[in-house]
Amino acid sequence: MTSWVLHIDLDQFLAAVEVLRRPELRGLPVIVGGDGDPAKRGVVSTASYEARAYGVHSGLPLRTAARRCPDAVFLPVDREVYEAASAEVMTTLRTFGAVVEVLGWDEAFMAVDGDAPEAVAEEIRRRVREATGLDCSVGIGDNKLRAKLATGFAKPDGVFRLTAETWFATLGDRPTDALWGIGRKTARRLGRLGIDTVRGLADSDPDELAARLGPVTGPWLVRLARGGDSSPVTGTPHAARSRGRETTYQHDLDDWDEVREEVARLARRVAEELAAERRLAARVVVKVRYAPFTTRTRGQVLDEATAEAAALERAALDALGRFTGRRPVRLLGVRAELER
DNA sequence: TCTGGGGTCCTAGGACCC
């Protein structure tokens, strides 16, 4: 009996949920992001396939999206609705009796045994569609990494299998940032070392890369390019290591009294959430993003672990006091690192 | 391209200790 990993990924999730409750939007370019006003600061969370045809994608500033696709329907992010839809999908996946590892709102891994993973994948897609009205794609792999990457080839609304045998034929000539964990910056660093493709990275010397990119990162990158991944699919959700809140202001704050007030407010909000989850903060980190987008952080260790609002507020304000710059601020954040 | 908000993990450098 063969063991398989399936990676399930909902297609254009946020946009698809919005179309479900407003069927008249079907077939239109739909862009979900920020508070739905493309004139404001914010980015695209999800664009429907119709909107993607205009070059709109996740992470694109809303203003730019509006310029590229002026006829799009812009909608605000509605967390609760997506969380509910996501929960329904995950419940459906659990009806298979396999281990399900949730990876966020719209993704999950499943560990499946047998000789017909494609049949299981199609059955998953059928049940999800029936229960929720949502389409998903399924990647099949002999480990999590290959299953995850397979999904990119399965989309939209399909199934794709990627194994050790087909790895290099499928991905060998692709740029290194096709891999899960390599982004633009790392791809450019690798490029400067003469490594441009997945195959090139796979053929690199792990020790050489360790010396240049770090003792853990170097060898890990080579393993990644070879498709190696021995991490298990785990159903046990792991406890959060940190909890935070941050806000980008529509207009920069230049009054430092207001900055202090906002940091205190964010700290109290984090404290509320910690108390509700019965977790304690060990350290508080304040983040300040100045108007030209330079970001600085300062941390403050707590005398004892706590979820008390007054203590978190005091620590956050202490940390804020250690910032030297008094330039206009576009974002403030407070994050609690939790006691293990 | 005027760039969200929620996270996680790794690295470099300094402090400190023997």
Place this chain on the structure above:
DNA sequence: TCTGGGGTCCTAGGACCC
């Protein structure tokens, strides 16, 4: 007193992902 080397811990920053 111009001074080594190794280990460990902490902090700030960076990269990445959804």
